[in-house]
Amino acid sequence: MEGFASNFLNWSVAQDYMSELMAGMAMTLKLAIVVNICGLVAGTVLALIRSLRVGILSALVVLFADVVRALPPLMLMIVAYFGLPFLGLKLNGFAVASIVLAAILASFTEELLWAGLAAIAQGQMMRYVVLPQAFRMILAPLTSRIIATTKNTALASVVAVPELLSQANTAQGYSGNASPLTVASIGYLIILLPMVIVARRLERLGKPA
């Protein structure tokens, strides 16, 4: 246990790298905010496109959503990051991570929203009116997806984005000590635990009497 403490709970090592870790946390937050907003908006747009009931468009939306949801997020990120250069597209890690994570959230948002809209099932003209109602219906699972998206920002460490996990890994490499990782874990929990607790409350509210 002492070995664990000196390797994982070493405050002086943690302090040495605190500024890098803070920068990493800022990057994580930036990524999370960008991705969540883009993903939600894109998902809503996709659902609205689908509601137009133009055969080919709907089919494309469904295809997109299915493919993106069937593939592991890490896989998508790696395919995009390493595969796109072969197409002549050189995007930096942040761009790739944002596009991939936003696309995933968009797919889940579209599917949830579509299920909500279909459940309310008015005519096509009503869709803008029932949009808020549909959002309220799916609030609980949607929050869960937002939390998952935020957690997945950690995957961006694999494609060279200097977010929190990546900074912790680097610090660990330099110092031979895993305490930065502990700090990073706490950082993630600070961001995510409140979200999880809010999600729990929302679930309770959403329950039928």
Place this chain on the structure above:
Amino acid sequence: MNAVVATLDADFCASSVPAKRRPVLELYGLRKSFGAVEILKGIDLVVREGEMVFIIGSSGSGKSTLLRCCNRLEEPSDGAVIVEGVNILRHGVDLNQVRRRIGMVFQSFNLYPHMTARQNVTLALRKVANRGRAEADAIAKRMLARVGLADRVDFYPNALSGGQQQRVAIARTLALEPSIVLFDEPTSALDPELVNSVLSVMRMLRNEGMTMVVVSHEMRFARDAADRIVFMFEGQIVEQGPPPEIFGAPQHPRLREFLSSVAGA
């Protein structure tokens, strides 16, 4: 007929006075509080074999709570609950086996929706009474026939009317051969046309000599079928007696108030 308050050795089996039938359920000093609110304020009651005791009173008087304390669905705060001579509030009592002897019928039937009528009846037979499958099936069919549902044995609850569901619930309880059956507002959730089907089953049970305690608003039924009416007010038994006395010559002012407010009696 005054209930006698006594301190009993918990396992002492009350010997029956030859002229009176043996007591099946005895409550002494029963109290129940929920947090700071005391719902039952010291209940003494003796129910003898073959009696049908009706408990009446306005809502909030503690009638349902009283019933639920009898099989410990609610844990009493104080007092003794003695079933066939055994104080079921003591440590070391096998509550599951005791509950076989005490049947309960609920206002909302509480049938298991994923099981047929027959399976609803056989579940406890097989798991608590340890009967074999064939034996349990035979008993279930007999019980369901007894309550008039021989042709509905393999129906699911959602294919049965409220009255039929309640009768399945009664069969479910009878299958375990209880010594006493407690009815908690058995017809309150039923449409008026269906009430009679359940009441006639209850009447049949009474005529067969089953010991019953009924909480209900069915005043006419009480007047016809009950041996004794118990009136509760704010957690206490305020007056009790046979129907002619209670309905004909009510003594306590609260009882008079209550009877005039349920003028349909």
Place this chain on the structure above:
Amino acid sequence: MNGFVDAFLNAAVLTRVWPLLLSGFGTTIILSVIVVPAGLVVGLWVALLQTVPWRPVRWSMVVYTDLFRAFPPLVLLIYVYYGLPFFGINTNALWSVVMALTLNTSAYFGEVFRAGIESIPRGQIQAARATGLSAGQTTAYVVLPQAIRNLLPDLTSNVLETIKLTSLASVVTLPELLRAARLAQGNTANATPLIAAALIYLVCLWPLVRLTSRFERRLLAARA
């Protein structure tokens, strides 16, 4: 276009790397087959322990659930992978991955089971207890059979997420499908292995995705 095919759909490269991909796929399957049932079993216990009458037990399960839903699985994985040896547990990468993923998914499955259990009306439980059934028997014969039927949609979507989660193991160099694809891609300087791996995932998981969508729609329609 030719360049595209060469880079992404190169048959020659594919035949060369196919054995590697296949072995990676096997590891992914093994991981899934271990983690999903483990997560289900632990999750069921987490849910059941939230029904006992002792508040400390219930609360510790709530803490467990919130903690492992908030902890990013990749970070947890790295933590477990590097941390276990310090507790004298010297195990290979597979079991670190199994442990980390099970902790994560059991929190999610626990919530699914809890919601299912709570959806059963209390009256039925009281009726069952009143006939003498023990708490265990009531749970086994009355509560769970109904609960499981109600939670099938959430269950399938969580199983899907868990299987996708196994790809994280590539980060701690466990030779599952994604890692095999990356290695092959590095060795051949060609993106075909990545595409091949993606297709394998697609073929296996697409049916689950369709199933989940259908369940979600049915569930929301029933509630509306």
